Amino acid sequence: MKNRKHLLRAATATAVVLGVTGLSACGAAKTDSPSSSGGSDSVTIAVPSWVGAEANAAVAKYILENELDMKVKLTQLDESVAFDALNSGKADALLEDWGGAPKKVELYVDSKKSVVPGGDLGVTGHIGWFIPKYLADQHPDITDYKNLNKYAGLFRTAESGDKGQLLEGSPSYTTNDDALIKNLKLEFKTVYAGSEAAQITQIRENYKAKKPFISYWWTPQWLNSQLDLVEVKLPEYKEGCDADPKKVACGYANTPLQKYLSADFAKDNEKAAAFLKNFNWTNDQQNEVAAMIADKKMASDKAAEAWVKANEDVWKAWLPK
Structure with missing residues (x-):
């Protein structure tokens, strides 16, 4: 939906705990920079700075690294800047968009087609x-x-x-x-x-x-x-x-929350792109991981590992065929 005039929440302290790498708005806005992916075995995920988005990224990272042998980098970016990074190739995926940057969607998805939809996250x-x-x-x-x-x-x-x-x-x-x-x-x-x-x-x-x-x-x-x-x-x-x-x-x-991918990444890394498009979970599942991170003070990778080990029946369906 394009009506997210709502929320680009932030949890700076939580982001520090998660070890999310920062990417400046200035750098992300450049459109002539080479892709950060560094090849088909690498994925850079833009992570808006609220803990629910961090939960998405942590679980995606754990599965990509442990099941698909990918190298994953997380970079903290607010939604609008994340679209600039997807367009420029400095990021490959955004897993939780609330519709807060409709003009960026119109420019990059509808007009330039440098960014492609990744489907519903499953979270409303x-x-x-x-x-x-x-x-x-x-x-x-x-x-x-x-x-x-x-x-x-x-x-x-x-x-x-x-x-x-x-x-x-x-x-x-x-x-x-x-x-x-x-x-x-x-x-x-x-x-x-x-x-x-x-x-x-x-x-x-x-x-x-x-x-x-x-x-x-x-x-x-x-x-x-x-x-x-x-x-x-x-x-x-x-x-x-x-x-x-x-x-x-x-x-x-x-608002059904949406995922977006860099068009070049979706074309060049079909296996990882297929997994990220398949990534789909519920509000309760996201909250479970978010609570481990923010309330129980678990490191994001440990929270993701705990959830993945307990929910194989859920995430196995996300793996590319």
Whole structure:
């Protein structure tokens, strides 16, 4: 779907743990650079900086290396820059795209055809505004956006001043929230935690203290199995309602997450490309690996190894015939 004006989440601290190699936006934007693949036995995967995407890449890397004898490099890139890297050959695959760079898809996939679709990841993403259930129990009508102004005082912080705070993740995320606040005439202000990891820390602290909070949040997310959060009802999403970023006055869509491959890589490395196209798992399966990495603090390769060993019946079907 092309309606991900939503999310390029980040977990910088988690990325360090995962050992994902950085690739600058400047370098990725060059279109005359040679492919990073270095031949048909090498794969470079672009990894957006949230832990769900890191879970995809870790499992793909483990299987590519151990079952298909490939050399795999992971490089951390936000979605928009990842498309530049696929176009230039600095990256071969992007395994989780939320539709946040529709102009890049139009340019590289539809027009230049330097990037090709890799199919559904199997995971459906959704973004919204969430509050803790204990707050919804205290104020049942708070789950309708039309009543949020009545409760704005509950969410005031030093950072939000006289307005209610809407907690955001990283400034690199693409969201509709400032437009929603303006267009729905809400007395709120977006305040950024700085990263996925920092946002989770703040949510956990507030939840433990039973404090009121409202946050931009999403599924799939491993933390949702530990905290009882309730989504605030925003105006219903309808196709095209988010076409103009400044006029958005609707909620977020349910988004089947997509994979993309460099066209040259897909042509030159048919075995690896076939595997990545076949890679397809569920929200729960992604959350299982993400929780091992972010919550249990396992190294990404160890988390991937544990999942692969326990789920042979799932990933065997991904191997090229």
